[in-house]
Amino acid sequence: MSGARRFDGRCAMVTGGASGIGAATARLLAAEGARVLLADRNIGLAEAVAREIGSAASSVALDVTDERSWEAACAHAVETLGALHVLVNSAGISVPANVEDATFALWRETQAINADGVFLGCKHGVATIKRFGGGAIVNLASTLGARPGAMYAAYSASKAAVLAITRSTALHCAERGYGIRCNAVLPGATHTPMVDVYLDNGPDREALLAQFASSHPLGRIGRAEDIAKGILYLASSDADWVTGVALPIDGGFLAR
Numbered sequence: 001m002s003g004a005r006r007f008d009g010r011c012a013m014v015t016g017g018a019s020g021i022g023a024a025t026a027r028l029l030a031a032e033g034a035r036v037l038l039a040d041r042n043i044g045l046a047e048a049v050a051r052e053i054g055s056a057a058s059s060v061a062l063d064v065t066d067e068r069s070w071e072a073a074c075a076h077a078v079e080t081l082g083a084l085h086v087l088v089n090s091a092g093i094s095v096p097a098n099v100e101d102a103t104f105a106l107w108r109e110t111q112a113i114n115a116d117g118v119f120l121g122c123k124h125g126v127a128t129i130k131r132f133g134g135g136a137i138v139n140l141a142s143t144l145g146a147r148p149g150a151m152y153a154a155y156s157a158s159k160a161a162v163l164a165i166t167r168s169t170a171l172h173c174a175e176r177g178y179g180i181r182c183n184a185v186l187p188g189a190t191h192t193p194m195v196d197v198y199l200d201n202g203p204d205r206e207a208l209l210a211q212f213a214s215s216h217p218l219g220r221i222g223r224a225e226d227i228a229k230g231i232l233y234l235a236s237s238d239a240d241w242v243t244g245v246a247l248p249i250d251g252g253f254l255a256r
């Protein structure tokens, strides 16, 4: 490839990088010149994806709910990449249950991974990125964080928390002049292993896929690459004057 690429010389860490949107984001970041660290609790899969990406990628074990694990992963990023400029917080879980059926344990696990995990990511991401002259954090929220669904009581609440911590982090970094922007994306239903679990456990996979497609005005389910492209925009210097936003990438779902 000739010419400068958007992430030449940039160092990035992607949580949830072993699968779905995180893996697609890591692939695109590497293709655009970044050195990428895939951080995931599924270290076997993270290693396999990093190997497939090639020499620009490597992996590290991270449990996003554990602050010590964050400290170790950030230290590892600095040691192996030499710096950190971009953090993408993509690790997450989604287990459908309404407020009556959701157990307190499910609520707590969902908040621990989706909300605590992003809080810790922003906290340790800012502390690390500010040492290297600034950069960008992109958090994975969801359309369900803006428009909660009856079947997603714990998940919707966790993603609303992601939207709030994103704006708070953006404002803090702007006030301090750190040169760190913080934004969120709100994916609509996107075909990844997370969604395959619903499809495989439902009565009729094709009917469910058609239902996902028809609930999005553009008439199809999202692809991981659709979301990754938006994440790269927000992480890149193309978005130099963009911070604190929540960007829907949802085939028009939230426009209705």
Ligand SMILES: NC(=O)c1ccc[n+]([C@@H]2O[C@H](COP(=O)([O-])OP(=O)(O)OC[C@H]3O[C@@H](n4cnc5c(N)ncnc54)[C@H](O)[C@@H]3O)[C@@H](O)[C@H]2O)c1
Residues within 6 Å of the ligand: 015, 016, 017, 018, 019, 020, 021, 022, 039, 040, 041, 042, 062, 063, 064, 065, 089, 090, 091, 092, 093, 094, 113, 140, 141, 142, 143, 186, 187, 188, 189, 190, 191, 192, 193, 194, 195
């Ligand atoms: N797929 C969708 O339809 C959709 C829609 C809206 C938002 N999102 C959000 O996008 C993000 C990525 O989702 P995906 O569809 O790629 O899911 P996925 O299940 O394919 O990937 C999630 C990754 O997170 C990792 N993970 C889970 N808990 C972790 C922990 N405690 N520590 C470290 N890693 C952990 C998993 O091992 C996995 O590799 C999630 O935050 C999800 O909520 C997805």
